[in-house]
Amino acid sequence: MEVDVLKRVPVREQEPKVRAANFEEVCLGYNKEEAMAEAARCIQCKNPQCVKGCPVNIDIPGFIGELKEGKVEEAYQVISKFSALPAVCGRVCPQESQCEAKCIRGIKGDAVSIGKLERFTADAAREAGIKPVKAETMNGKKVAVIGSGPAGLTCAGDLAKLGYDVTIFEALHKAGGVLSYGIPEFRLPKTEVVDAEVENVKSLGVKIETNVVIGKAITIDELLNEEGFDAVFIGSGAGLPKFMGIPGENANGVFSANEYLTRSNLMKAFDDSYATPIAAGSKVAVVGGGNVAMDAARTALRLGADVHIVYRRSEEELPARVEEVHHAKEEGIIFDLLTNPTEILVDDEGNVKGMTCIRMELGEPDESGRRRPVEVAGSEFTLDVDTVIMSLGTSPNPLISSTTEGLDINRWKCIVAEEETGETSKAGVYAGGDAVTGAATVILAMGAGKAAAKGIHEFLSK
């Protein structure tokens, strides 16, 4: 295979026209030959900057070095020391602003495609039936983990490897957190990738009890005092959706992105053989500009709608990953930037019949350092839509904090926890992931799960 060292080996993708009508994965990933060729572009820096860009400091040159020689299992074992969910992270991490942003190759050409190599390694290992290594002896101590998202799965996996008897309690009927209910199939296949990663964690001896809402069925105090757990990790995420508070928002046809995505991903409403319905809409506006907005927009597109993204700032400020924005545009999603909704118009039957928006321009920078969007007087116009999906961010659910005495939260309802150890204000209770930081990323949640596993191990080894 011929390689221009300045350019990354292109990755195969489904054609935009084709994929806009199906839920199959967009990116097809490297094959072994392509992966080895791309791996060969890594200069194996003595002082690798990429590792510093990775929130969990994966030994990137280490696994790429193995891959260069075609040693998939060895490469997988290197990653496994740092990450429990490489097949997921290889797909959804914002590598362009983390590891790849620091790659020396990136100065004069393309950065090494670290994410795609991670993905290849994890996929190839799974296909070869390679599993993480289980603890040899149990230490007799029990830990409860609340929530089965990336934070919970990682914390549980790490503790199981250390010999703890770990049970994950999950409120929904399926494990995976946002990986199962939020991120769509076409970006993160559920059966092949998410379920397989969950199985890997189970193969370490972790038990997963679904359908248990902590704070309702049982409280944290009861877990500690009655069910004999020695410590608890809270990885309950930030699932509470926000609405704008504009007129018409309760009309039929207005959804939170969480509802739309949950119907499609968790309940598989896109597949007719599942019972849950989804009102897909034919002209859809998605309000917001993050990954969640892109996912909702691209889901609506695949369900047959014409889709607009309505975002109040400009393209530069879009918080979504560059790759997602690029894919969305390729698929035909229209971006109405510098535009903000002011009212949802409702017909006599309570259905959405349009959305009034106003144009915005960028003014002075605000607290976030981004230029503040201000309304352009008299620029109102109506967008002809029958469905509006609100994707304005989420905050942690108060279910656990309100039922756990002595657990401190901050003014954003996030649980207060030490970054290094996950320790909260309540003895024996640890927390991490979106529940602590507010909506963030998979890798940060994973990192927090790891840190808390260490914190819990130290606490229980005393």
Next chain:
Amino acid sequence: MFKILKKEYLANNIWLMDVEAPRVAKSCQPGQFVIVKMDEKGERIPLTVCDYDREKGIVTIVFQKVGASTNEMAEYEVGETFMDFVGPLGCASELLDLTEEELKKEKLLFVCGGVGTAPVYPQVKWMKEHGIDVDVIIGARTKDILILEDAMRDIAANLYIATDDGSYGFKGNVCDQINELVKNQGKEYTRVIAIGPMIMMKFVAQLTKELKIPTIVSMNPIMVDGTGMCGACRLQVGDEIKFACVDGPEFNGHLVDFDQAMQRQRMYQSEEGRAVLRQQEGDTHHGGCGNCNG
């Protein structure tokens, strides 16, 4: 897996089931609900907890066949299992926050309609167990579709039956019965708890607002997760938006925007209608789009 231990036909397409669900039975309270998902491809169906036995780990649900999922549920037999059964969800009835002293000072009137009679039952039973006498009105179109009459008669201080056609008990709807008790018989109530179809709760709340009796209603909007994650269940309550699954399902009936809630409940009717067709016609049905000559 959650095993069905008992199945009983009540009336008017309403079924009762006892389900083995120890974690739910251990902690549930009157006013709370569960979500049932029958199998891999099923919907998540919210149903109110209608009774529970903490020792035996049993939760009783009562449901009416109204669409595809509840039709399918009625086909399940004793010994079979539901794949998922999660709960308790939502808040316990706010009456449980009152002390027994406070409760004894209350004169409570429970008003139930249709399948809503079932979730009223555990509340009245709880009151009875705590030595508090309450009155109950059960409303129905006609005598044949009444449910839980005997069970309720055993625990209510006074049970009033109102039928629209006068085939049994008082002739009239539940609002007429409330008027009869309050205006004609001079009964005084400090609080009304109304559970039934939204339209019934709407009119009861309208009447009790006039009569100045604080009123609690139990809302049953469309839900998906039941944990506060999707917002499908949102309601306008006064000038606030509330999520019925975590903030409710019980609310101050004088503040709920019922017209909007009823409109929102109709959201999936056409889609659900298609699900019914699929179920009745099996493989011969192709979605009814009209484009495929199918």
